[in-house]
Amino acid sequence: DADVTQTPRNRITKTGKRIMLECSQTKGHDRMYWYRQDPGLGLRLIYYSFDVKDINKGEISDGYSVSRQAQAKFSLSLESAIPNQTALYFCATSPSRTGASGANVLTFGAGSRLTVL
């Protein structure tokens, strides 16, 4: 099984619908992230969480919300989807301890491709 699992992998929806993308991990990492990737642009951070009770906005959080239900689970919601939210969404995790081996190195899920019509 994958270390970071995203569901659904593909979703087509209509404008105005509520969508939830889910992410679960078996890495035991405290830190979890949601990114979106658009053609010609680098990955952009939507939200991140360093612990179960910690939620932080990234550079493009408008129109999105998240929930960190447990250390291993981090879900992204689009309350009312719009076409410019069509993108490839990645969940990622990283270890929490600065300086630890692998610190700041991200492990990504396989991605969730969302199309909003």
Place this chain on the structure above:
Amino acid sequence: RKEVEQDPGPFNVPEGATVAFNCTYSNSASQSFFWYRQDCRKEPKLLMSVYSSGNEDGRFTAQLNRASQYISLLIRDSKLSDSATYLCVVGIRSNDYKLSFGAGTTVTVRA
């Protein structure tokens, strides 16, 4: 100006060739540097971290030039399996720790 800029390519090279490309970053306070590899429609995966003294991992060599604010990746003896998009990632610690991604450089190795 983008925080991390890369030549999108594509770099089309024959098997066995050497290919090299750079990534420039705008924030002089950047502290950590990485190259990730992304295959088409798949997730990015860490290729290598980039250290101040430069480092090598098999056929891959990464260099950091802090004065000119760029990092480079060189691939020797290219294989068909090296065809991918290579993402430059730069980390900055200010109030928090932030990673900025380049849009990627596409490399296509042909037989």
